[in-house]
Amino acid sequence: MCIVPRHFTQVQKLLILRRANYKCQGCGTSLDAKNFEADHKKAYSQGGATEAWNAQALCRNCNRRKSDKPQQP
Numbered sequence: 001m002c003i004v005p006r007h008f009t010q011v012q013k014l015l016i017l018r019r020a021n022y023k024c025q026g027c028g029t030s031l032d033a034k035n036f037e038a039d040h041k042k043a044y045s046q047g048g049a050t051e052a053w054n055a056q057a058l059c060r061n062c063n064r065r066k067s068d069k070p071q072q073p
């Protein structure tokens with residue numbers, strides 16, 4: 001059984017960030033090292049791969065909003 005990594009590597013993150021032109025793909029705000037977060041397009045919990053093609057660049061706000069789903073107990 002192979003273990004799929006949950007988090008993107010620094011190299012992957014850089015690629016994702018550059019591919020998105022250093023802009024948040026949710027709201028278009030400029031991204032820098034402080035507010036950039038790599039997000040799984042298909043959620044890791046749903047079998048989404050931790051690969052650059054399954055990633056999008058989001059700012060911290062968008063990523064938080066996205067994960068703010070009402071699924072907490």
Ligand SMILES: [Zn+2]
Pocket residue numbers: 024025026027028029058059060061062063
């Ligand atoms: Zn955003």
